[in-house]
Amino acid sequence: MSSASAAHAGAPARAVYDDRIVTAFTAASIVWALLGMAAGVYVAAELVVPQLGFDVPWLSFGRLRTVHTTLVLFGFGISALIGTSFYSVQRTSHVPLFAPRLAWFVFYAWQAAIVLGGWSLLAGWNGGKEYAELEWPFDVAIAVVWISYAVVFFGTVARRTMAPIYISNWFYGALIIVVAMLHVVNNLELPVSIGKSYSLFPGAQDAIVQWWYGHNAVGFLLTGGFLGMLYYFLPKQAEQPIWSYRLSIVAFWAFVYTYIWAGPHHLHYNAIPAWVQSLGVVMSLILLAPSWATMINGVMTVSNAWRKLRTDPALKFIVLALAFYGLATFEGPMLAIRSVNVMSHFTEWTIGHVHSGALGWNALITFGTFYYLVPRLAGRPLASTRLANVHFWLALVGTMLYVISMWGAGISQGLLWLTLDDLGEVRYSFVEVMRAMQPYYLIRLLGGLLFLVGTTLMAVNLARTFRGVRTVRSLAPEPVAVAARAASA
Amino acid sequence: MEYGFSVGQLGRVLFKPKAVFAEIAEHDVSAPAVFFGCAIWLGLFPPLFAYVGTMLFGWRLGVAPLFLPASTVLAVSAAYFALLLAGFLSTAFVARWMAATYGADVSLGRSLALITLVGAPLMVGSLAHLYPDAYLNVVVLVPALIWSMYLLYRGVPVALKTDPSRGMLMASSLIAYLLVAWVSLLGITVVLWSRGVGPRIIT
Numbered sequence: 220m221s222s223a224s225a226a227h228a229g230a231p232a233r234a235v236y237d238d239r240i241v242t243a244f245t246a247a248s249i250v251w252a253l254l255g256m257a258a259g260v261y262v263a264a265e266l267v268v269p270q271l272g273f274d275v276p277w278l279s280f281g282r283l284r285t286v287h288t289t290l291v292l293f294g295f296g297i298s299a300l301i302g303t304s305f306y307s308v309q310r311t312s313h314v315p316l317f318a319p320r321l322a323w324f325v326f327y328a329w330q331a332a333i334v335l336g337g338w339s340l341l342a343g344w345n346g347g348k349e350y351a352e353l354e355w356p357f358d359v360a361i362a363v364v365w366i367s368y369a370v371v372f373f374g375t376v377a378r379r380t381m382a383p384i385y386i387s388n389w390f391y392g393a394l395i396i397v398v399a400m401l402h403v404v405n406n407l408e409l410p411v412s413i414g415k416s417y418s419l420f421p422g423a424q425d426a427i428v429q430w431w432y433g434h435n436a437v438g439f440l441l442t443g444g445f446l447g448m449l450y451y452f453l454p455k456q457a458e459q460p461i462w463s464y465r466l467s468i469v470a471f472w473a474f475v476y477t478y479i480w481a482g483p484h485h486l487h488y489n490a491i492p493a494w495v496q497s498l499g500v501v502m503s504l505i506l507l508a509p510s511w512a513t514m515i516n517g518v519m520t521v522s523n524a525w526r527k528l529r530t531d532p533a534l535k536f537i538v539l540a541l542a543f544y545g546l547a548t549f550e551g552p553m554l555a556i557r558s559v560n561v562m563s564h565f566t567e568w569t570i571g572h573v574h575s576g577a578l579g580w581n582a583l584i585t586f587g588t589f590y591y592l593v594p595r596l597a598g599r600p601l602a603s604t605r606l607a608n609v610h611f612w613l614a615l616v617g618t619m620l621y622v623i624s625m626w627g628a629g630i631s632q633g634l635l636w637l638t639l640d641d642l643g644e645v646r647y648s649f650v651e652v653m654r655a656m657q658p659y660y661l662i663r664l665l666g667g668l669l670f671l672v673g674t675t676l677m678a679v680n681l682a683r684t685f686r687g688v689r690t691v692r693s694l695a696p697e698p699v700a701v702a703a704r705a706a707s708a
Numbered sequence: 709m710e711y712g713f714s715v716g717q718l719g720r721v722l723f724k725p726k727a728v729f730a731e732i733a734e735h736d737v738s739a740p741a742v743f744f745g746c747a748i749w750l751g752l753f754p755p756l757f758a759y760v761g762t763m764l765f766g767w768r769l770g771v772a773p774l775f776l777p778a779s780t781v782l783a784v785s786a787a788y789f790a791l792l793l794a795g796f797l798s799t800a801f802v803a804r805w806m807a808a809t810y811g812a813d814v815s816l817g818r819s820l821a822l823i824t825l826v827g828a829p830l831m832v833g834s835l836a837h838l839y840p841d842a843y844l845n846v847v848v849l850v851p852a853l854i855w856s857m858y859l860l861y862r863g864v865p866v867a868l869k870t871d872p873s874r875g876m877l878m879a880s881s882l883i884a885y886l887l888v889a890w891v892s893l894l895g896i897t898v899v900l901w902s903r904g905v906g907p908r909i910i911t
Contacts, residue, residue, distance in 0.1 A: 519809075522877055529873050535876065538876070538877055539883075542880050542883050545884045545888060546884060546888055549891065549892075553895040558902045559898045562898045562902055568894075575887075616857075619854075623853070626890075626891070627842070631769050631842065633898070634769065637901075651770075655842070658843040661846075
């Protein structure tokens with residue numbers, strides 16, 4: 220119900236927030252998390268028992284791996300980001316969503332794009348660009364949906380009844396603008412059939428554009444977007460203001476300025492100019508400062524709210540997410556240094572680094588947010604705090620096993636690859652090195668499995684919390700003129 | 709009265725950690741006493757086992773065993789020992805630094821005793837280094853690592869005398885420090901390695 224219709228019916232002039240769509244995105248995000256993580260566990264199992272491919276193309280590692288990344292990034296991650304941004308932008312702007320029907324279009328179109336896109340990847344359509352594998356029809360569809368999302372989000376911000384734009388909206392806004400830019404530019408391609416296209420960029424330029432896209436997807440989506448989530452939901456959960464709001468603003472601008480240059484560190488020792496590589500290294504190292512400033516801001520906010528931990532399982536996830544955020548944002552710049560990258564690149568260490576961020580930071584911060592959000596959307600307490608605590612330990616142990624096993628695997632691979640024989644030739648074949656990875660792959664599988672079990676417990680817990688109820692109707696505060704707010708501030 | 713925390717109590721540390729945590733909290737614990745009485749001896753286990761195992765069986769990383777000259781094995785083991793002690797000490801100093809934020813005890817002795825105790829399962833698990841096979845070491849050390857993490861979360865609030873909720877926050881912050889320290893070590897190793905300071909392998 221819009222504010223206009225509420226006023227028309229003679230009710231107090233307080234608008235109702237559009238929260239049903241938040242519930243829909245949350246539910247979709249959890250379903251994609253389960254499917255995407257299950258696909259990840261399956262491909263991890265294939266590396267231990269290759270026969271699990273059964274010589275069926277749809278079950279091959281090459282296809283399932285892209286399904287895994289697409290479902291967790293686009294399905295789980297982005298659904299969570301859109302849903303939580305819709306929830307928080309209304310409450311920080313004190314107005315319901317702008318163009319709510321367009322918001323529902325975003326929901327259905329996004330889910331359809333993932334279902335059909337995932338299917339196309341299984342069927343073997345693949346654009347060949349990492350994290351941008353979907354073919355051109357999906358690229359066009361995603362661009363349309365994303366622009367619609369931008370209209371809803373920025374339309375809501377523009378209609379706000381308070382002068383400041385809260386920090387979470389800056390991060391969500393940066394996510395929307397930069398991802399639109401990255402997606403469009405990286406997917407400039409010439410279609411040759413319905414399922415095949417070729418990039419407009421030639422050779423090394425294509426690689427530079429791809430990693431400008433790839434690293435900034437990590438930056439503005441997996442880091443910036445989720446920081447938007449952190450900056451709204453952490454203070455709400457902690458019932459404390461952010462430790463330093465000024466630090467959050469400084470970190471935002473430093474983060475935005477620095478991240479965009481860091482992509483070339485994915486292309487060390489490749490056929491791109493050395494100065495471009497060096498620029499990538501320098502900017503990656505500088506990036507540590509805004510990243511850790513944010514971590515400190517988060518840790519100090521939580522440390523003042525420790526009493527909440529006794530009753531609130533959600534806050535634990537956020538605490539741990541900040542710890543892994545600290546690790547991932549330290550490890551990233553370190554891996555960007557050439558003399559580290561020369562050994563680490565192409566090894567499992569990179570996979571471990573990605574997952575210390577993806578599991579430890581992105582998934583945990585989202586889980587913490589869902590444990591806060593779903594009881595409020597349902598209007599009743601979480602079905603089981605005990606189950607949430609079990610989930611916490613499974614997530615912690617699962618992530619640790621994953622990260623540490625991949626460190627071991629990466630170092631072993633590096634050692635074996637760099638071992639030369641008397642003639643100066645590489646001593647060990649690819650197959651021999653792969654065989655040596657077995658213990659680490661087994662532990663990684665165990666870690667992933669524990670993580671998936673934890674996510675399943677969360678899904679059950681949240682479904683029980685929501686069973687038999689509808690999304691609670693929340694009212695916006697009394698409208699106050701922007702000028703009056705600004706004057707009082 | 710000063711608390712006599714020594715390596716002789718390893719059995720109690722492993723099987724009755726709660727009692728030892730409580731004793732740490734109740735008594736004055738001297739950092740040098742813990743360091744020289746316990747940490748230094750526990751820290752000796754992994755490099756000693758690694759030296760013996762590597763000399764006898766070579767590194768077994770899933771390919772034919774890799775043997776190293778005795779001098780290289782000695783240097784690697786000595787570096788391992790030094791880094792373990794640096795790890796104990798630095799984590800204890802970090803814990804003391806964090807203590808004010810989390811309302812915990814600021815005694816360096818208690819922090820060092822706690823960290824040493826937390827590391828005990830891993831030090832004992834390093835018996836697996838006697839046969840430096842990757843599979844065996846992973847299978848033994850992973851449960852030991854989980855045990856150590858459990859001890860950290862259980863031990864911080866008791867040994868450092870803070871509220872369990874604040875202890876949980878502090879333990880998570882220490883996990884963050886340990887992960888960053890660990891990955892830094894990997895990074896430093898790789899930089900040295902790529903500059904030619906690395907093990908010479910006899911194939």
